[in-house]
Amino acid sequence: AQSVAQPEDQVNVAEGNPLTVKCTYSVSGNPYLFWYVQYPNRGLQFLLKYITGDNLVKGSYGFEAEFNKSQTSFHLKKPSALVSDSALYFCAVSRNQAGTALIFGKGTTLSVSS
Amino acid sequence: NAGVTQTPKFRVLKTGQSMTLLCAQDMNHEYMYWYRQDPGMGLRLIHYSVGEGTTAKGEVPDGYNVSRLKKQNFLLGLESAAPSQTSVYFCASRDYSGGELFFGEGSRLTVL
Numbered sequence: 001a002q003s004v005a006q007p008e009d010q011v012n013v014a015e016g017n018p019l020t021v022k023c024t025y026s027v028s029g030n031p032y033l034f035w036y037v038q039y040p041n042r043g044l045q046f047l048l049k050y051i052t053g054d055n056l057v058k059g060s061y062g063f064e065a066e067f068n069k070s071q072t073s074f075h076l077k078k079p080s081a082l083v084s085d086s087a088l089y090f091c092a093v094s095r096n097q098a099g100t101a102l103i104f105g106k107g108t109t110l111s112v113s114s
Numbered sequence: 115n116a117g118v119t120q121t122p123k124f125r126v127l128k129t130g131q132s133m134t135l136l137c138a139q140d141m142n143h144e145y146m147y148w149y150r151q152d153p154g155m156g157l158r159l160i161h162y163s164v165g166e167g168t169t170a171k172g173e174v175p176d177g178y179n180v181s182r183l184k185k186q187n188f189l190l191g192l193e194s195a196a197p198s199q200t201s202v203y204f205c206a207s208r209d210y211s212g213g214e215l216f217f218g219e220g221s222r223l224t225v226l
Contacts, residue, residue, distance in 0.1 A: 009154075034214055043118075043204060043217040044157075051213075090156065092215075101147055101172060102215055106156035 002027045004093050006105035013081045014113050021076040021108045023091030033074040034092040034102060035065055044090065050074060051096070061085070081112045116140055120205050120218035127195045127225045135190040135221050137205030144210045146188040147172075148180060150201040151220075157204065163188055195225045 003026045013019045025031060032051055036044040048059025055067045065076045074091060088109050092102040118139045127133055137146065145164050149157040149172075159172030163182040177199060179191045188207075192199060202222050206215040 036215075036217075041220075043219045044206075044215075046214040046216075049214055101159050101162050103159065103173075104149075104157040106154060 002093050002095065002103040004091050004103055004105035006089075006091055006108045008108050009106075010109045010111065012111045012113065015083050016080050019078050019081045019085070019110065019112070021089050021091075021110060023074045023076065023105060024072050025074060025091070025093040026072065027093050027095055030096045032094045032096050032102075033065075033067060034094075035059065035063070035074075035076050036090045036092065036104075038088040038090065038107075047076070047089075081110075083112050083114050086110055086112045118205055118207055118216050118218040120203075120221045122221060123219065124222050125224070127192075127223065129196060129225060131195050132191070132193050133195065133223075134192075135203055135205075135223075137188045137190070137207075137218060139186055139188075139205075139207040139216070141207060141209070141216065142185070143207035143216070144185075145208050146182065147206045147208075147215065148178075148188065148190045149204045149206065150174065151204060152201050160190065160203075192223075195223075197225045199223065200225045 005024045034049045035047040038044050050067045058064045091105045094100045094102045121136045147162040148160040158174045161180040163169045166185045169180045181189045202220045205218045
C-alpha cells in the first residue's frame with residue numbers, strides 16, 4: 001500500500017530565509033511523487049513532480065524538491081521564502097502505473113513572517 | 115478552457131437527504147477521482163475511475179456511490195447523508211500518461 005508522511009504540521013520561517021517542507025513516502029516499486037499547494041478556500045495547485053530522471057526537480061514559483069530513494073524522501077525547498085508562499089502544502093505519491101490514484105499526506109502549513 | 119468544474123460549490127443537507135455532486139472536465143482526461151478534505155486529515159480518496167463506464171473504491175468509499183457514464187463527467191452521490199460526511203469534496207482528473215492531477219475548486223457540503 002502507498003502512504004505519505006509529512007512529519008510537521010506547521011513550518012515557520014522568516015521572509016528571505018530558506019525553507020524546507022519534509023515528505024517521506026512508502027510505495028511498492030518506483031514512485032511518482034508530487035507537491036501541491038493550497039491557498040484558503042481554493043483547490044490544489046500543482047507545484048512539481050518527480051517521475052524519473054534527475055533527482056532534483058524544479059517547479060513553479062521558485063520551488064524545488066529532491067528525490068532521495070535511499071531515504072524514501074521528497075522534501076520541498078525554496079532558497080528564499082516570500083510572505084506570499086504562506087499556504088498549505090501537500091505531498092503525494094502514486095505507483096508508476098497509469099491510472100493509479102495519488103495518495104496524499106496530511107499537509108503542512110507554511111507560515112512566512114515579514 | 116475551464117479545466118475541472120464542480121457543481122454545486124456549496125450545499126447544506128439534512129441527515130438522511132440525498133444529493134449528487136457533478137464533476138466535469140474538458141481536457142479529455144481518462145482518469146478521474148473524488149477526494150474529501152477534512153482538517154488535519156489531508157485528502158482522502160473516495161472513489162476513482164480509469165475510464166468511461168468504470169469505477170473503483172478508494173480509501174473511504176462507504177456511504178458514497180459514483181458513476182462515469184460519459185468520459186467528461188464523474189458523479190458522486192450520497193444516498194443518505196450523515197453528519198460525518200460534512201466535508202469539502204474535490205474532484206480531479208489526469209491523462210493517461212500518469213502525470214499530475216488537475217483539481218476543481220471544491221464543493222463544501224454541510225450535513226445537519
